[in-house]
Amino acid sequence: MLSRLADNLYWHGRYLERAEDLARLINVNANLNLDLPSGLSAGWLPLVRITGSAPLFKQLHDDHGERQVVRFLLSDERNPGSLRATLEFARENLRSARDLLPRELWEQMNALYLKGQEELSGPLSRRRRHEFLHQLILDCQQIAGTLLGTMSQDHAYDFILIGRYLERADMITRILEVRGYDLLPDTSEDLGPFESIQWMSVLKSLTGYQMYRRHVRTRVSGNDVLNFLLRDEQFPRSVMFCLRALEALLLELPGDDDQALRVVTRLQRQVHECELSGRRGSALAELMDQLQVELAAIDESIRQTWFGAGT
Amino acid sequence: MDLSDYRSDEFFDELIGPGGRPRAAARAAIKYLKGLDDDELAERKAACELAAMVAGITFRVYFEDTGVDRAMPFDLIPRVIALKEWQQIEAGLKQRVLALNRFIDDLYNDQQIIQDGVFPADLLEGSVNFREHCRGISPPLGIWAHICGSDLVRDGDGTVYVLEDNLRIPSGVSYMLENRQVMKRVFPELFEDSGIQPVDDYCSQLYDTLASLSPRPVDYPGVVVLTPGMYNSAYFEHAYLAQQMGVALVEGRDLLVDDNDEVWMRTIAGLSRVDVIYRRIDDDFLDPEAFRKDSVLGVPGLMRAWRAGKVALANAPGAGVADDKVVYAYVPEIIRYYLGEAPLIDNVPTYKCREPEEMAYVLDHLDELVVKPANESGGYGMLIGPRSTRKEQKQFARLIQADPRNYIAQPTLALSTCPTFVQGGVAPRHVDLRPFILSGLHTYVTNGGLTRVALKAGSLVVNSSQGGGSKDTWIVDTGGA
Numbered sequence: 001m002l003s004r005l006a007d008n009l010y011w012h013g014r015y016l017e018r019a020e021d022l023a024r025l026i027n028v029n030a031n032l033n034l035d036l037p038s039g040l041s042a043g044w045l046p047l048v049r050i051t052g053s054a055p056l057f058k059q060l061h062d063d064h065g066e067r068q069v070v071r072f073l074l075s076d077e078r079n080p081g082s083l084r085a086t087l088e089f090a091r092e093n094l095r096s097a098r099d100l101l102p103r104e105l106w107e108q109m110n111a112l113y114l115k116g117q118e119e120l121s122g123p124l125s126r127r128r129r130h131e132f133l134h135q136l137i138l139d140c141q142q143i144a145g146t147l148l149g150t151m152s153q154d155h156a157y158d159f160i161l162i163g164r165y166l167e168r169a170d171m172i173t174r175i176l177e178v179r180g181y182d183l184l185p186d187t188s189e190d191l192g193p194f195e196s197i198q199w200m201s202v203l204k205s206l207t208g209y210q211m212y213r214r215h216v217r218t219r220v221s222g223n224d225v226l227n228f229l230l231r232d233e234q235f236p237r238s239v240m241f242c243l244r245a246l247e248a249l250l251l252e253l254p255g256d257d258d259q260a261l262r263v264v265t266r267l268q269r270q271v272h273e274c275e276l277s278g279r280r281g282s283a284l285a286e287l288m289d290q291l292q293v294e295l296a297a298i299d300e301s302i303r304q305t306w307f308g309a310g311t
Numbered sequence: 312m313d314l315s316d317y318r319s320d321e322f323f324d325e326l327i328g329p330g331g332r333p334r335a336a337a338r339a340a341i342k343y344l345k346g347l348d349d350d351e352l353a354e355r356k357a358a359c360e361l362a363a364m365v366a367g368i369t370f371r372v373y374f375e376d377t378g379v380d381r382a383m384p385f386d387l388i389p390r391v392i393a394l395k396e397w398q399q400i401e402a403g404l405k406q407r408v409l410a411l412n413r414f415i416d417d418l419y420n421d422q423q424i425i426q427d428g429v430f431p432a433d434l435l436e437g438s439v440n441f442r443e444h445c446r447g448i449s450p451p452l453g454i455w456a457h458i459c460g461s462d463l464v465r466d467g468d469g470t471v472y473v474l475e476d477n478l479r480i481p482s483g484v485s486y487m488l489e490n491r492q493v494m495k496r497v498f499p500e501l502f503e504d505s506g507i508q509p510v511d512d513y514c515s516q517l518y519d520t521l522a523s524l525s526p527r528p529v530d531y532p533g534v535v536v537l538t539p540g541m542y543n544s545a546y547f548e549h550a551y552l553a554q555q556m557g558v559a560l561v562e563g564r565d566l567l568v569d570d571n572d573e574v575w576m577r578t579i580a581g582l583s584r585v586d587v588i589y590r591r592i593d594d595d596f597l598d599p600e601a602f603r604k605d606s607v608l609g610v611p612g613l614m615r616a617w618r619a620g621k622v623a624l625a626n627a628p629g630a631g632v633a634d635d636k637v638v639y640a641y642v643p644e645i646i647r648y649y650l651g652e653a654p655l656i657d658n659v660p661t662y663k664c665r666e667p668e669e670m671a672y673v674l675d676h677l678d679e680l681v682v683k684p685a686n687e688s689g690g691y692g693m694l695i696g697p698r699s700t701r702k703e704q705k706q707f708a709r710l711i712q713a714d715p716r717n718y719i720a721q722p723t724l725a726l727s728t729c730p731t732f733v734q735g736g737v738a739p740r741h742v743d744l745r746p747f748i749l750s751g752l753h754t755y756v757t758n759g760g761l762t763r764v765a766l767k768a769g770s771l772v773v774n775s776s777q778g779g780g781s782k783d784t785w786i787v788d789t790g791g792a
Contacts, residue, residue: 002565003577096541099550099560155579254580306579 005100006159007307008093013163015090016109020140021171022083023133025050026073028205030130032197033066040194044069050171050178053081070129075120083136087116100156105146112139158249162302165249169242170295172229175205177288180226180280199225206237226276226284239291243268246298253306260301267294312344312352312737314730319739323469323727325390336393336787339505343498344388355497356732359387362493383486384780389494390729390742390762394508394788400463400471400746401756403655406646408459408748411476411633413649415455418632419445429648431665434637437685437716440479442594442629444601444614450627451524454750457625458517458589460484463744463760464659465727472659472724474743476642478626478634480591483781484747485548487761488513488555490783506788508758513747514555517589520751521556524623525586532586534558535576537566539592539608549591563592568612572619587623588613594628637663637685640719664711664718673711673720677704680720682711697723726771729782731764741765743773744784759784 025047033041045064048057051073060078061068075084091113098106119132144164151157179202199220203209208229215232216224232238243264250261274287317327326337333341347355363385392400417424418441424430435441460481462474491510495502518534525532538549540562553560565576566585575582590597596606601614616622632638638645640661646654662669662680673680682694694707711718728739746760762782763773773779 001579002559002561003579004562004565006579099554159579308577 001100001155003307005097006155007303009097009100009156009159010163010302010307012090012093012097013160014167015086015093015163016140016143017164017167018171019083019086019090020137021168022051022073022086023136023140024205024207025175026070027130027133028201030066030126031204032201035197036194042198046178047073050174051081052174053079071123074124074129082120084116084120087113097156102146102150104150105143108139108143108146112136112143115139155253158252159306162246162249165242165245166295166298166302168237169239169246170292172206172237172239172242173288173291173295175202176226176229177285177292180284180288195222196220202229208235208237211235222280223277226279230271230274230276239271240268243271250302255305257305260298260305263294263298263301267291267298270294312347314341314345314737317730317737317739319728321467322725322739322741323465323467324739325392325465325727325729325742326388327730334391334393336785336789337391339787340389340391340501340785343501356387358497359385359493362496363489384766385490385493386731386740386764386766386780386782387494387497388730388732388737389783389785390744391785391787392759394506394786397508397759397786400656404461404746404748404756405754406650406652406655407461407473407476407642408456408750408754410646410649411459411478411642412454412456412750414645415478415627415630415633416449416453417649419448419455419629424645424648427648429644430641433716434641434665435632438632438635438638440594440629440631440635442632444618445627445629448618448627450617451526451620451623452751454524455627455630456633457520457524457627457750459748459750460745460760461748463656463746464724466659467725467727469727470657472657473642474659474724475636475639476634477745479593479631480626481745481747482545482548482591483745483761483763484513484757485551486781487747487757487759487784489551490761490781494783505785506790508786508788510758513757514552516749516755517552518556518558520749520753520755521587521589521623521625523751523753524625526620526623527584527586529586533576533584534587534589535561535566535585537561537563537588537590537592537610539596543591545591552589563607563609566610566613568610568616572612572616572621574610574613574616574622585622587625589625594631597624597628635685636683636719637665637716659721659724662720664715664720670711670715673718674708676720677707679723681723682707682718682720685717685719695723724771729762729764731766731782733766733768738768740768741771741773742782758786 029044029047033043036042043064044066048054048064048069056079057064057072060072060076072079072082074082076082079085091109094101094106094109116136124132147157147160179198199222200209202225203212203220206229212220212225212228215234216228228235228238230239233240233244235241246264247261247268250264271291279287314327314331317331319327326334326341328334363383414424418435425432425435456478458481460477460483462477463471464474465471487510521534522532534556535558536549536553536556538546538560540546543549550560559576561576566574567577568574574585574588576585592608595603596608598609598611598613599606600611613622613624614628617624617628639658640663643654643658646652662673664670664673673682676696677694678696678699680696682696684692694703696704726741726743729742730737731740733740742762742764744760744762747757749755762784764780764782765771765773766780
């Protein structure tokens with residue numbers, strides 16, 4: 001297949017995953033803030049940090065209340081990382097490759113984009129916002145389901161999924177980095193109720209709370225949450241799961257340059273072997289930073305191997 | 312369907328003959344349609360529209376923010392032509408395209424036709440589509456216009472004429488193919504024993520034509536369709552043809568020309584050799600090294616690769632030299648000159664203003680003629696005599712006298728009509744026909760072509776961009792001699 005189309009589909013996968021993750025983050029953060037006493041509330045700024053757009057946000061706003069942050073993340077035209085822009089990029093990247101894909105996939109993406117443009121063109125009340133973001137997550141899942149259920153598992157399919165898993169792994173590390181930073185030191189098994197709520201919110205932003213409960217233990221502890229979200233091999237929103245999926249997908253692709261594959265297996269080893277206990281604050285941030293550098297290296301080697309033929 | 316009040320007296324009607332009787336080839340179709348009551352018809356019409364939408368028979372105005380496709384208006388009463396008549400037209404089209412290809416090849420090489428005084432040298436000098444870069448080239452099989460779409464019209468007495476030849480990048484064939492799919496789905500009964508000739512093999516014929524041009528003797532030549540991209544209004548067709556042929560739809564940036572003058576496309580498995588390009592980009596934008604420097608749609612070095620014989624381009628660059636209204640006026644002579652035969656299909660009678668007596672006639676009859684400049688398209692710069700003012704006629708008289716070479720004139724045509732669904736029933740609407748002629752190792756003519764219909768009463772404008780629609784076109788074998 002053409003490199004250009006592979007490139008577009010890869011980015012479609014990334015943007016659509018990003019849109020879904022953004023929606024999850026905003027809804028979970030809103031819930032968390034309602035549960036925490038105002039003195040302990042993490043507020044909204046962490047979300048700006050997770051999306052890596054803090055410098056731009058600071059240029060535009062002095063205040064970082066809910067209204068400013070949510071508008072910035074959802075619909076601000078000056079923010080190229082807004083949900084609205086992300087949906088547009090997801091659609092644009094799909095459009096040129098329409099003839100490689102099931103028709104329903106394009107139609108669902110187009111419908112989602114149009115809905116996003118309409119809903120995000122004006123201010124959203126909190127209740128409408130929650131409803132809209134919840135539906136958006138479902139719509140993204142519907143698109144993922146259509147892909148899984150109707151598309152031949154050819155290279156076009158592989159590239160969409162590679163984008164999706166790489167983006168997802170990246171988002172998990174960002175959430176852990178920023179959230180880990182905000183959390184109180186993990187002193188013992190005897191967690192303060194509010195810290196427990198914060199770790200729960202980390203799980204919930206990845207829809208991992210219930211699975212954590214079923215597969216780990218009934219109590220929420222910092223180390224266990226970290227371990228679950230980094231290393232669990234069965235939960236689809238853990239870093240290790242994403243890396244295993246990437247490994248399998250990359251093996252499908254043509255060419256004998258296995259540079260991307262090598263970075264993936266190296267990263268798997270790192271995730272497997274890194275020491276987690278007691279990692280909080282800057283030590284956790286440092287680890288997540290390392291993982292993100294490796295994820296960027298995977299992106300770079302994918303780009304060089306498959307998107308840049310002959311250039 | 313009620314045809315009891317249907318009248319198209321002043322015009323030749325494609326389906327209904329004088330006295331309201333269906334023409335022989337259309338008899339079965341008319342009988343069937345007449346047997347449907349209003350409810351059934353409404354149901355079929357709705358099914359048709361739905362099928363057209365579902366099939367995505369659309370053309371696209373992507374600058375509209377929504378990106379919603381616009382459906383091509385489609386009329387479900389077919390236009391019917393008897394096989395026997397069609398066979399004559401088909402032979403005429405083959406003859407015409409063969410002669411035109413010889414003509415183009417001659418112009419870029421020996422220019423024998425000019426030396427022999429049949430085609431005037433000054434006409435070539437004034438041609439905007441003549442490409443210096445193509446001098447001395449003879450493409451594979453000596454063919455320049457591999458895909459030609461000639462527009463046919465039928466006059467009041469039923470004679471079929473060629474109105475123009477589109478030798479650059481004619482479009483519309485995807486609508487012809489999709490219209491047939493829709494009709495088969497909506498009127499399966501009609502297709503059972505009606506002797507309607509199939510059109511479905513166009514894409515495999517197109518593929519074979521393209522593959523036959525490959526400069527490399529390989530089993531699976533690298534064939535691609537080159538599109539300007541999805542903002543182009545014909546993008547639906549580009550994607551459709553690529554898909555149906557099972558070849559890659561590429562943009563200029565997907566291709567590169569190496570130092571060895573070979574063309575490659577960038578794929579995830581590395582560079583892949585390209586042998587034949589069905590290009591849907593105008594000459595001007597094809598290669599910024601050779602033509603417009605500011606083109607971002609093309610491929611730098613493509614002309615170099617083509618001149619070196621490393622890649623085939625369909626249609627060949629410069630083929631448009633014969634797609635010129637003044638050249639058109641000479642096609643009957645061109646056929647006689649190269650083939651030694653009389654033309655099987657006539658041109659619409661055409662006056663060449665460069666001939667003094669013909670110009671005198673044109674100037675005297677400006678109020679009844681259509682005057683056309685040589686190189687405009689889409690109806691620009693024309694004078695439609697019967698609808699013009701004295702002032703416009705005077706202005707055109709000055710234009711013609713200042714540059715006679717650049718103008719031709721034709722009588723206003725009484726285009727034939729075809730019964731068409733309109734608000735409140737069925738009424739005659741003017742139609743034309745665009746068959747497609749493929750030239751490679753073999754020559755192939757579509758069974759029929761795309762019938763375009765002017766949906767407004769009395770209008771002669773059939774272009775889809777101006778509200779025209781289309782109809783399925785049936786070539787019907789009525790049996791017998």
